[in-house]
Amino acid sequence: MASRTRPVVSRRERPAKPALTREGIVAAAVGVMQAEGLDRVTMRRLAQELDTGPASLYVYVRNTAELHAAMLEQLLGQVDLSPVTAAGDWRDRLITVLSSYLSILFGQPGLAQSVLVTRPSGPAYLSLAEGILALLSAGGVPPGRAAWAVDLLLHFATSTAAEQGTRHRAADADDEEDALAAALREAPAETFPHIAALGAELLSGAGPDRLTWGFRVLISGITQTPRPEEPEPRENP
Amino acid sequence: MASRTRPVVSRRERPAKPALTREGIVAAAVGVMQAEGLDRVTMRRLAQELDTGPASLYVYVRNTAELHAAMLEQLLGQVDLSPVTAAGDWRDRLITVLSSYLSILFGQPGLAQSVLVTRPSGPAYLSLAEGILALLSAGGVPPGRAAWAVDLLLHFATSTAAEQGTRHRAADADDEEDALAAALREAPAETFPHIAALGAELLSGAGPDRLTWGFRVLISGITQTPRPEEPEPRENP
């Protein structure tokens, strides 16, 4: 359609016409995302990239949500699971694995947000879950509780990424942060005594510090909190 | 424009022409959301509702994100903060307040998702934060740690709602859940020993049970985990 002046490609500087397959589509989607951001990964933009019409993509992908999930599956292959079998405190190793997962999501602002809604179920996601279960098991967390814990930990990591996600790319993010900061600073001590007493403390702390603290809170809580109906461990027989 | 057959409104069955103010716009937005869902709350749909063109809204609202934040502020007024000053275990009261916040978000699927990205800073939000800080203080959580904890608790509640949010409204949600269930069930025991061993346990548990357990994990973790550089409490002098 668009007969834009395209350089005469001989050999295959641009691979003649990339085969239209599910893998090809997902790969193209990840490419566009890395180059232009997730909100440019649209069916239409992708179709253009693959030299076809948007309708053609629906042969391989059910909808946009499914496409996002497939993109994450591909990226999840990059999570570093080596700490699972390494030496050291299981808590630290667990935090390292979760941080690796998080850093991938941080790199792709916006993707975490879709992932929060569209749970993936591919092998890469299973491997991540398996790794976390292994670490929880190493830490002596009872299996039934670990089953819930793995969900909780991944949910926390994913939602933290989602929160950061679009925040810093938006130009108004600063305004917004200022609005909250101002609101906290100006909160009248009569109505909001605790907020007023804490003041700047409420916004203190660098992101990574808060994040690591959050992980520690979760891990500590998990070791301490039995699931409902879970048999109490008998430590003093 | 659309001269659709409209019943001749005398008196004011439909208030003549609702004044175009920020409050009016936010109120109309909440109305449309409650009647048709958040994804129908668009600038154009809203303009139609208010008998004007979409451009007019931009006099009062910076963009869609800001509109969403304003909508949440209004809904946040419904959070039941009475447990803050009630009797009983502070943990249970905290969970009750958080559940009240959550139930409001659950009622408006999708809104939580935007809130995760666009933090509100209005008086209703401050009151909620203040209430949680009061409960943490009652529980003996040191102030500096409570400052971080309030964020963690609200983040968990918000992201849980975001996760549920669009999930059950989407028709494919079941397919997706089935996909995950199938993937977990069929996970080969050689590659995924822990997943295979747990089996159905991974998906067990009703939503509310998991949620309450999650809250308990967080609260327990918070009481147990000092912030970096926080002075250790000396219990055995």
Place this chain on the structure above:
DNA sequence: ACCTGAACACCGTTCAAGT
């Protein structure tokens, strides 16, 4: 069977022009 042009039914946001 596989693919797709064209259409349907929408979006957010801007800005020049009107009152």
Place this chain on the structure above:
DNA sequence: ACCTGAACACCGTTCAAGT
């Protein structure tokens, strides 16, 4: 000053028709 018509630059998804 306040408001807005019209335009710009897009969307996802479907489906009848083509090869």
